[in-house]
Amino acid sequence: MSRTVRILAAAAAALALVSACNSAARESRPGSPGSGAGLTRGVSDTSVKVGGIVSMTSAGGYSKKDTDLGARARYLRANAEGGIQGRMIDYIGAEDDGQDPGKNLAAARKLVQQDKVFAVAPMSSVTFSGADFLEQEKVPTFGWGTLPSFCGPQYIYGFNGCLVPSPGGTINQTWPEGIAKVLGGAQGKTVAIVANDSDAGKFGIRTFQQGFAAAGFKVAYAKASVPAAAVPSDWSAYVKEILGGDGGQAPDAVVSVMQTPNNIGLFTALKRAGYRGLLSDPTDYDPGLLTKDAARQALDGVYVLLQFEPFETSSPQMDRFKADIKAASGGQDVPLSMHMLTGYMSADLFVSIAQKAGRDLTLTHFQNAAQSFSDTGTLVGDRAEPKGQKDSFGCGALVRLKDGKYEVAVPFACHEPVPFT
Known part of the structure; x- marks a missing residue:
C-alpha cells in the first residue's frame, strides 16, 4: 500500500471515528436530561416551541382571535403543572392568515423555517393551504377538523377528530x-x-x-x-x-x-x-x-x-376550562366563545400526546405515542388516535x-x- 493511500485511509478512519463520537454525544438515552435536544426541531433540554395559525382578521370582518387565547390558557396550565415531561411550552403565539390561502401557506412556512417550531397548535381558519407543507415537513398540527386536510394526513390532527372524511370514513x-x-x-x-x-x-x-x-x-x-x-x-x-x-x-x-x-x-x-x-x-x-x-x-x-360541552353545563372539565381562561386573561372574567375552546382543545390534544411520548421528545416518539393514544371524559368526549384522523369522535350538543x-x-x-x- 502506497504512503498516499495509507494516509487517506487513516484520515477516513479518523473522520469516521469523530463522526461516531459526535453522533454518540448527540444521541441521548430516553429519559436523560438532554433527550431530544439538538435532534428535533423546536426541542431543547428545557423547552418545546409551539406556534399557531389563526384567522385573527378577515375581509368580511369575521375573527377567530379568541382561538389564540384558548391555546395560551391551556399551555399556561401545562407549564404550571411542570410542562411536558419537564420541558416548558414556549408558545410563540399565532400567525394571522386573514383567511387568505396565500397567507396561510406563508404562515406555515414562517413557523417552520424561521421560528422552527416543533408543532402548530392551533390551526384555525377556513383555508388550510399550508397543510401539504406542514405534512411534508413532519410538523404535528392540531385544529378543528372541519377541513379535508384534517382527515388522512399522518401529522395533522383534529381536536374532535375528522369531520369531513374521505369515502370509507364516517360522518358525525x-x-x-x-x-x-x-x-x-x-x-x-x-x-x-x-x-x-x-x-x-x-x-x-x-x-x-x-x-x-x-x-x-x-x-x-x-x-x-x-x-x-x-x-x-x-x-x-x-x-x-x-x-x-x-x-x-x-x-x-x-x-x-x-x-x-x-x-x-x-x-x-x-x-x-x-x-x-x-x-x-x-x-x-x-x-x-x-x-x-x-x-x-x-x-x-x-x-x-x-361539538363540545356547552358552557352552560357544569362539570369538572368545564370548570377547569373556565378557570384556565380566567387565569390567561389576567384574572378577568371574559365572555367565553367557541373559538376559545377550539384553541384550548387543540392545545390540549397536543399536550396530552406529547406527555405520553415521554422525556425523549422526538418526532418519531411523538408519532408512536399518537398511534396508540386514547383518553376519556374530555370536553369533546372520548378521544382516540389514529381513529380521529379518519373518523370524528362523534359527540356534541x-x-x-x-x-x-x-x-x-x-x-x-x-x-x-x-x-x-
Missing part, C-alpha cells in the same frame, strides 16, 4: 340527530342545507346531505351557492330557492354551513319572508354577538351545533339563543357515526 351525526330531537323525529321532515360556493362549502354539502338523509330527513335543498368572497347584499334569490325547494313547500329546517356574517344575512331574510321553521348553524355560539342588536335579532331562536341568552336545547351526547360514501 350530532347535528341531524339533535335537530330530529327538537322536531320530534326526522321521519316526514324536510331540511334545506346551504353553504358557500367554495371547496369547503361543497364538501360540507356532500357530507351533511348524507348525514341528514341517514337520520331519516328528506333533503329538499342542498346547494353551495353563496359567494365565499363577500356577503350578499340581497338574499331574496336564495330565500326564494330555499323556501320553494320542496315542490313549493318550505322545509321544516334550514341548516346553514356558513360563518356569522352570512348567517345573519340569510336568517334575517328568511324571517322577513315569513319563515317559521327551525334555523341552525355551526358557528354562532358567541356571547359577543349578543351585544349587537342586529346580530341578536337575526340569531334569536337559532339552534347552534356544538345543540344550544339555542333565546331572549338574549343561550340555553342548552339538546344536551351533550355521543352518537354512532354513519359511513361516508
